[in-house]
Amino acid sequence: MKKILLLIGFLALFSPLKVLAASNTVDDQANLLSPEERNELSKQADAINQKIKGEVFILTTNTNTEDPETFADNQLRDRIGNNHNGALLLLDMNQRKIHLSTSGNMIDYITDKRLDKLLDDVEAAMRDGDYYQASRNFLFNAQEFVDDGVPGGSYRIDEKTGKVTYYKSITPIEFAIGFVIAAVAAIAFFVSVRLRYQLKTGTYRYPYRQNAQLDLTERQDQLVNSFVTTRRIPKPSNNGGGGGGGSTTHSSGGGTFGGGGRSF
Template sequence: MRKVFPALFILIFLVFGFSSTVQAAEDPIDDQASLFTAEQIVQLKGAIAPIEAKTKARVFIVTNTDNEMDSKRFADYYMLDRIGKNQNGITFYIDMSQSKFIISTSGNMIDYLTDKRIDQTLDAIEPSMKSGNYFEAAQSFLDKTSYYFDQGVPGGHYRVDTETGKVTRYKTLTKTEIMIAFVAAIVLSSIFFAINISKYQLKFGTYKYPFKEKSSLDLTLRNDVLVNSFVTTRRIPRNNSSGGGGGGSSTNSTGGGTFGGGGRSF
């Protein structure tokens, strides 16, 4: 009987300890500075869940009072530790010790949150940060993140590595281009169909093509060998003009991962 109680105690500890660890790993709010009330944290989590569902990215809100590292680098390393290298994610970090607020992006969120969109998001957050309304600041961050994701990756989007100057461009189709392509496909298909009907004078429901007698199959083996590849790089100045949310995303390397984002003091 004496051996049962220690075994039962260990079993209970493992079950509840493991559950707590999993919950902590999944928790999107890490309020070490105690800037939010329990009710506010519940509200923020409720707002984060649908954003994560549609972006396929993790969303974190982090605060602390004892950071001695560069604030942007801390936010990058925090997300790197939570989701790994180059995974989809975005972090809003409030550094109370250095009076800075940071947005760090990774994976697909680098492309949705361009430099211009980051600046516009920081513009929306800054008044709340300076007035000490951190909950409102976090809400503005989430609202802007959701809004810009819904806007899609801007046309002509590119990434600029701030350390090497390498430019990587991404081709995205606009709604107009998609509609033109769709209409053109329908028109061309209709023309092709009409020509074939006229040429062969086919009648629906009565004609059957003798595919078994007139078909053949010839399989060949082909190997393609890549001989040379080239990467062209050039520096593109950051676009700070007002207006829409297009343009590029400046990136940096932290811990072997690629991150975008920016920040300000308050």
Template structure:
């Protein structure tokens, strides 16, 4: 009888251990952000990338993904990267902010896909610079080194902050969305202006309810009544004597067009488009 109890306790313990291991494995799989379908990385390299990505996610509050593939199913690197990001439901927050790096061995192309607010940090100039830095490594078959350059570039530009004058240019609609950050002194001035406006309104209401004008008018009326004052009105006509018309020619701005982002400087531009409610940018480089 005692042996049966001991065996039951052992089986029960093993059961709970297996459940715990399964739960941990499930959590790890859910948090995985390295998808090496082309088998380009070693196990140690994938563990390294996963660890780096977790630290980046905590610091940036954005998603970071690495994917490789041998077969895109006939899709371009751009379409494959975007579908991969959407179907796997990557991204943080309501704008699905994050970035995906794809090594496409089918089309021989590497592709960087910034999404949401990440487009503010990874402008066209910046993601092109990352691809420039990674080109030599990927051309030499050093795929892990290429992925490291991508991760280093993303965190570097995030820490550098959103560049001044940054704007998103939607290549499909031509719409320009300028990023505007508020400095502390601007916020202080706004608060002071709001306080002054509120004080003026309150002062006006207080003055009206004190009825100072009405009391003054009552005194004047009383004096007029006592003095038996009389008022007489005379008709007056307003005649238009002179009239001046000023014509102003407003010059038409022909300096920009849809393809150039409205003529604005391209240094801080992020060329984007919308797909499945996500603002997506980026581009690729053949190798």
């Protein structure tokens, strides 16, 4: 009897942990998903969280009246803080809006071009009323983008100032080639110097007094005029093309966020 009670107590303790994990990933305030669906989505999110060393979330609501972008950014900030790795998909049933807010490395993984594909998939499922599939499409696309890595030539562009910041990552092949070239150059320099300055005995003294020469001259520089030229870099279009594309960002509450939204 005591063993049975211990087993029941263990199961009672274990079950809430799973529910808490699911509710942390999926905050279904609009009651669009079943408990089983929330658990499945939470498991799907865990694989992404491990790779990005951050967290992704899904939030549904039918009471929000704020601007979806501001609301999603604030919700993501409240969960992970400013500029940490993560993403939050907002399904706003009250305003019939979808909005994805990204932060940290998820801004670089989900470029504007990739964002369009993700929102296309989510929007299609939302219009069909399949909210579980819409959530799965978000996580599936996010997983695919993270697995593919940050595209080459990727950059961030601030939507307000037009400032462009390029993302540069060193691939293993580039690292290996750079290491070999640096090693060969260092060895060649060492051998060259050793051969040029190698002496037969240790009694040699460099005649620095005879060979030294010092010339001092006076020079004055005057600044006449200076000019500063600024220009606004236009936001690139999302009409395809080569390269990794960019991620449009904006500032909110002291943090930098990416993402975008749609109506459904």
